[in-house]
Amino acid sequence: DIQMTQSPSSLSASVGDSVTLTCRASQAIMHYLAWFQQKPGKAPQPLIYAASTLQSGVPSRFSGSGYATEFTLTIASLQPEDFATYFCQQYNFYPVTFGQGTRVDIK
């Protein structure tokens, strides 16, 4: 199975900060990487698919990049509603696998 490793596991930031989250795949997955935001008790909200394509309706302060094994999600100018857990998903190989998540909380 493809292992997806996210870093850091958590971070503290302030409103207006820019943050970058990383997701590494144990094998090359081309561009089949998605990013999601999840808040407690809620369904994951899609942000990015195909590594860098912004899901419809997602603010442009979210951006994704990367290919093969190394991927990043950048949130420019954090807003209060952005404090949440973010996780990645590879969907190139079965079983589909997920990162363990990065929690972004308020400093």
Place this chain on the structure above:
Amino acid sequence: EVRVIQSGAEVKRPGSTVKFSCTVRGYTFVDFSVHWVRQAPGRGHEWVALINPEEGRTVYSAQFQGRVSVTADASTDTSYLELRSLTVDDTAVYRCEAESPRAGLFWGQGSLVIVTS
């Protein structure tokens, strides 16, 4: 706007069977592959199965092979997941995720199953 609508919560006995539904609205159903993913309390996401409704192709996680079935009905834009021989370890929220190369990925709100004697 794509909406993924799932069936409601269930309480089941060990050894029984549960069946969930997942309906995709707002886009062409056969454009999607439908993944089923579960999240147990305090744990990460665990992939269960996939169906491609247009091709009829299914893929199952080895962990669930033999006690899970996924189907799709294109006439109602609905996928179904059936999980048999339930144990308390199957207590989780089961979500479907609709994946389209053109539109992206969309999650349902989840269906909670509690397995208890």
